[in-house]
Amino acid sequence: MAAAASAVLLVEDTPSLSLTYEMLLTRGGYRVECAFSAAEALDRHGRGAHRVVLLDLMLPDGDGIDVLRAMRAADPGVRAIVMTANGSINRAVEAMRGGAFDFLVKPFEDNRLMRAVEAACASADDAAAPDPDQAAAPGSGFHGFIGGSAAMREIYDVLRSVGRSSATVFVTGESGTGKEVCAQAIHALSPRRSGPFVALNCGAIPHDLLESEVFGHLKGAFTGAIGDRPGAAALADGGTLFLDEICEMDPDLQTKLLRFLQTSSIQPVGASTPRKVDVRIVCATNRDPQAEVEVGRFRADLFYRLHVVPVHLPPLNARGRDVIEIAEALLADYAREEGKAFRRLSAPVAAAFLRYRWPGNIRELQNVLRHVAVLREGEEVTLGMLPPRFSEAAAVAAPPTAPPDPGDLRALLRPLVGAPLDQIERDYIEATLDACEGSVPRAARMLDVSPSTLYRKVEAWRKA
Template identity: 60%
Template sequence: MTPPLPPILLIEDTPSLQLLYRAALTKSGHGVVTAGTAAEGLELMREAAPQVILLDLVLPDRDGLDLMREMLQLNPSLHVVVMTAHGSINKAVEAMRAGAHEFLVKPFDEARLLNVVANAHKTAQTAPPPKPAPVTAVAPAAIPVNPTVPPAPIGSGFIGSSDAMAHIHATIVSVARSMATVFITGESGTGKELCALAVHGNSPRAAGPFIALNCGAIPQDLLESEVFGHMKGSFTGAISDKPGAATAADGGTLFLDEVCEMAPALQTKLLRFLQTSTVVPVGATRPKKVNVRIVCATNRDPMDAVRRGQFREDLFYRLFVVPIHMPPLRERGNDVIEIAETALARFAQEEGKQFDGLAPEVRALFRRLPWPGNVRQLLNVIRNVAVLHEGGLLTADMLPASLPQQAEAAAIPPPVAPSPQVPQDAPLVLDALLGRPLAEVERMVIEATLARHNGSVPKAARVLELSPSTLYRKIEGWAQR
């Protein structure tokens, strides 16, 4: 007989909500202990030894985020689900970065509550015992970085001991144990998928599947089927049922690469998937529940995509919980040498040859190069050398002829662009704006832009580099005043 799970600790200071959440959890078979203050919650945590805690971030006697940090220091294996009102969603995101398992935005329905609690219990049951580590569960910006001490076994594909990479390693270790969505940014070839693999490999889901899907490489009309699956006969060519990537990743991690290329209609369905943890294959009528951790990546500026109306703002804030920026290779110092030497040894072994490392002039050249293709370009260069040469010391004459030219081009400063001409009527425009409150100036600019585009919010949003939803909120706010 399976032993009963430890009770859930519910810390909520509003009596009506406390009663509502407790009733829903009890009806589902969960044991629940409740507290209305931070002090009571801390005492009950020691007495009841819960695995899962539901924590309101606004408490009468203490900040909920500080309480969560203390609880995680006392017991790193806790799975804390934070609860917050819609207006304080930034606080919830901060909590996720500090080690929370998941967050709930009030008001939420009973199904969402029970699903989050079930996932937290499942993760707690399968997670290995926590190991002592020098990194505490705090926000990534506060993680101490020590390049000489690796924070954890990140994975053999992640090479580099620069300060930037040490900070990324520490962030991965801190976030891997939670369900927080990770949003990886960086230029093409910087290793975003390796970063996603490291998050998966250092998490309790490491034994589960890692499913990668490139949203930019799949035709838009097939993307929904690839993500959520389809039923036989649901469209032309659907000759059998097919599980999508979200179902295939059940119990593991779903990596959505180039997520900003996703069609708007699919963005809506992805947002619902994140909120409900259920998938509805194309042609199906019944949803299916899955337990998936989302990691996504893009080589674009996601905020710019939001401003241009190409990416949903609410989906962006749901995904952009723990951002990790992969720096370009040119900003990683001696990492370029470490990566080149490691790759040379590996490719030489594959080709059955013996190389003796990099010559000093090659090391100096590699440090000077801009590496527009980043790590991917470097690996191609080393592969080229390993295939075309017999071995020995890797000298400059073994490199592709284009590399020294790239170094010379990078050394030439780019031409200075001429200053834009200031319109003759600019002083008159400035005179009309000077002395007015900033909010009034903003409204004048927005209303003038809308008038120029015949009241079209999408067109005005593109010109102003804002999302249409932002403009609609501003217009509604003015109407209510």
């Protein structure tokens, strides 16, 4: 077995637990080295070639998160699985955001520990091999996504990291931004990729049937239950369960979902005993989940269980020229399906698409191009084939400007030599925002950076 040669550094200050974990891992074929304090852990990590670290967050001489940061500073590729007590979930979430590979909540079952270590070792193996996704051209797409804008490259990097973990992922974004595509990408990048991917839209199922849809039911459990039926959690055993529109879930069912996350056990409606399942949860919403917690519509403890690794998908109007790349791919698909000759967008259509706000995001783009492919003829999509709102967007679109000559640009910058770089950056970004009438997404497209990068910088300047 590949894991047999894997070296694991076990950092646990309780001798009885350390011995238990060491024996379990050794029986699984791993080489285990033990440390009982923060200082000893850093010393052994500095001297050894440990691919995986099993790290308790509560150590007698230091904070486990500080140890994690120091290890990652020395070796950014280290796979750290943090261990924490049941009442310290927030600490585990902090560790995941600080670069931990996975987390375990004590007490945990043997198979949960072994799965986490196996996934961490597999991830280390994958990292040592060339990654075809990393070598792909920026515009070639990524596991169902199309587009290579700065905003999406950040998303792809996050998905590469989190895909190989077993941590719960919480995807947010407007309707039509690709949240299910994101969940499928996470599944495809995970060690569970050969297992099932089961999607359940919590907002599309009546509240009185949602429990049965998630956990299943037995024959006769309620009126209309004419036979046993497995729920989505059972169907996803060994794979990934995607819960879309999670904030639509009834409060009573939120309690049962929390219990499921804590115990990895399901109890179908009408059953007297629970059963264990091995499922990774990815959930999504188009709402602000933190706001839902604050107004009492979503349980805070469930939120912290689910919101381990947040992924926010940008709206289509913040993705720059991705809209053109997506439109061209959709047009080719629809033209083939409808037997039409469409091959390209006209220049005015491309300009209008870049200027338009796309309130419906990719779903709206799909609708527009499907309409064209069904009802129109030709090789090129023109403005006259589109709804009037796109002609209005084209009318106000700014004419493209030629990029400045590098020599002229250097001449313009020469008077700035000697000024602090951070001040030059701030002045340039603020000038761009002024030119874009304060629109951060438009400024981000112009600067070819993620809108979140600009939001962070502007917020930091305001606080300074």
